[in-house]
Amino acid sequence: MRSERPFSTFFDRAFENEMNSLIEQTTAHYDATNYKTALKTGLFDFQNARNWYRDVTGGDMHRDLVLQFIEAQALMLTPIAPHWSDHIWREVLQRVFLT
Amino acid sequence: MNTYSSETRHAFEKTLDWLNQWACARSYGLGSRIPWDTQYLVESLSDSTIYMAYYTIAHLLHSKIDGSELGPANIPANQMTDEVWDYIFLKKDLPKTSIPESTLRELRASFEYWYPLDVRVSGKDLINNHLTFFLYNHAALFPEENWPQGVRTNGHLMLNGEKMSKSTGNSMTLREGVEKFGADATRIALADAGDGMDDANFEENNADSAVLRLFTEREWCKVLLFFIKWKLMYRNKLLVCRKCDLRGRSRLSLTALLRMR
Numbered sequence: 001m002r003s004e005r006p007f008s009t010f011f012d013r014a015f016e017n018e019m020n021s022l023i024e025q026t027t028a029h030y031d032a033t034n035y036k037t038a039l040k041t042g043l044f045d046f047q048n049a050r051n052w053y054r055d056v057t058g059g060d061m062h063r064d065l066v067l068q069f070i071e072a073q074a075l076m077l078t079p080i081a082p083h084w085s086d087h088i089w090r091e092v093l094q095r096v097f098l099t
Numbered sequence: 100m101n102t103y104s105s106e107t108r109h110a111f112e113k114t115l116d117w118l119n120q121w122a123c124a125r126s127y128g129l130g131s132r133i134p135w136d137t138q139y140l141v142e143s144l145s146d147s148t149i150y151m152a153y154y155t156i157a158h159l160l161h162s163k164i165d166g167s168e169l170g171p172a173n174i175p176a177n178q179m180t181d182e183v184w185d186y187i188f189l190k191k192d193l194p195k196t197s198i199p200e201s202t203l204r205e206l207r208a209s210f211e212y213w214y215p216l217d218v219r220v221s222g223k224d225l226i227n228n229h230l231t232f233f234l235y236n237h238a239a240l241f242p243e244e245n246w247p248q249g250v251r252t253n254g255h256l257m258l259n260g261e262k263m264s265k266s267t268g269n270s271m272t273l274r275e276g277v278e279k280f281g282a283d284a285t286r287i288a289l290a291d292a293g294d295g296m297d298d299a300n301f302e303e304n305n306a307d308s309a310v311l312r313l314f315t316e317r318e319w320c321k322v323l324l325f326f327i328k329w330k331l332m333y334r335n336k337l338l339v340c341r342k343c344d345l346r347g348r349s350r351l352s353l354t355a356l357l358r359m360r
Contacts, residue, residue: 001323001330033103033218033251035290043287047316063327070320080290081283084313092320 003063012062015053019065019072022046026076035080042076100234101218101249106296107226110252111234114227118235121145148232149240151247152188155213156206172202188241214241218249223296226252254298276306284309 007013022041029038050069054061074088089095102108123145124133130140140146159172160179169175182194187206196203221230230250237246255262261269276285280303288306292299 001326003330033294035294036292039287039290043312047312063330066323066327070324073316080286081313083281084283084317088317088320092317092324 001061001063001066005064007062007065009057011053011056012065015049015065016068018049018053019046019069022049023072023076030079038076039080043073043080046073046076100247103249103251104296107223107250107252110223110226111231111250114231118231144228144232145236148229148236151216151219151233152210152214152241155210156187159206159209172198172206174198174202215245215248218251219247220251220253223252223254252296253294254296256292257298257300259303260300271301276301279303280306280310283313287313 002008007016022045026038026042026046029035029041046069053065070088070093074085074093078085102111123142124139125142126139128140129143130146133139133141156172157170159170160166160174161170162168166176178196178198180194180196182191183196183198183203185191186194186203187210190207193200193203219230219233230252234247234250257263258269258271261267263270271279273285276288279285280288284306287309288301288303289299291305291309292301
């Protein structure tokens with residue numbers, strides 16, 4: 001796990017970009033009440049992007065991106081899987097407020 | 100009005116083409132008497148499709164669903180005269196009534212807080228009856244600012260690719276789903292089933308894999324966060340005395356866990 005700043009590899013930047021893109025798409029799908037596509041971009045595609053990043057870096061991921069992924073995943077899944085997301089937010093991330 | 104899909108809008112437009120032939124009165128069944136000819140009744144769709152407005156104040160008017168107990172506003176049904184309704188729904192002047200002004204204000208505030216309604220969600224088979232009357236009745240009775248803002252329609256729900264039916268046994272209630280897969284996995288499979296005008300399909304396999312997905316994902320999050328914390332502590336030399344031991348173990352288990360899907 002790396003923590004240097006700014007990101008040193010292409011894969012870091014590509015993964016960050018992919019996350020941001022999927023977050024925006026998911027927001028748009030939720031706004032349009034299209035829950036099936038929100039689930040696709042917010043859960044399935046999001047995890048696939050993470051799996052790709054994990055594999056291409058051989059597990060040597062960037063700490064900030066891992067944290068960003070876990071947070072964004074919990075937030076995006078809240079409307080559909082609220083109990084799981086709350087568990088991740090409070091018990092795993094040990095966060096209390098939306099800050 | 101937001102119809103969320105062009106299919107819904109088209110279905111409304113098709114309905115408007117022939118709706119002028121709808122008989123608005125009948126001689127039997129439920130419904131209000133027609134004021135100028137009391138042997139006839141207004142048929143039920145023409146009669147009742149503004150009850151969403153009633154929802155906005157129902158909790159103040161009665162505390163039991165059958166109306167047998169008065170609600171917090173403490174108003175018996177016979178005091179809800181036309182003038183009182185007009186005051187609440189249509190901004191008309193205060194009526195002559197024994198209901199306290201503060202109570203009337205509260206009822207009106209509740210209605211005005213909730214209206215216009217943002218969206219009514221219903222099955223696609225209700226576009227050419229219930230939902231169209233719902234729009235017409237609102238347009239006839241309310242000013243435009245209180246017309247419905249949206250109608251979202253959906254198809255029917257199938258289970259494992261087959262029509263749900265009690266007789267074939269291919270059915271599942273929400274409670275059964277929650278008991279079998281837990282609430283979150285059930286909700287994921289329901290979202291994945293589809294929410295457009297086409298029929299949605301709840302696959303039990305999808306609910307099963309959602310259970311597994313949520314579980315392994317939580318494990319992955321826990322391990323990575325543990326590792327991040329451990330690394331921070333290690334950098335702060337808090338764990339120097341055990342570093343060789345932990346280092347070896349963490350590398351091993353981390354490699355294993357990173358491969359976990």
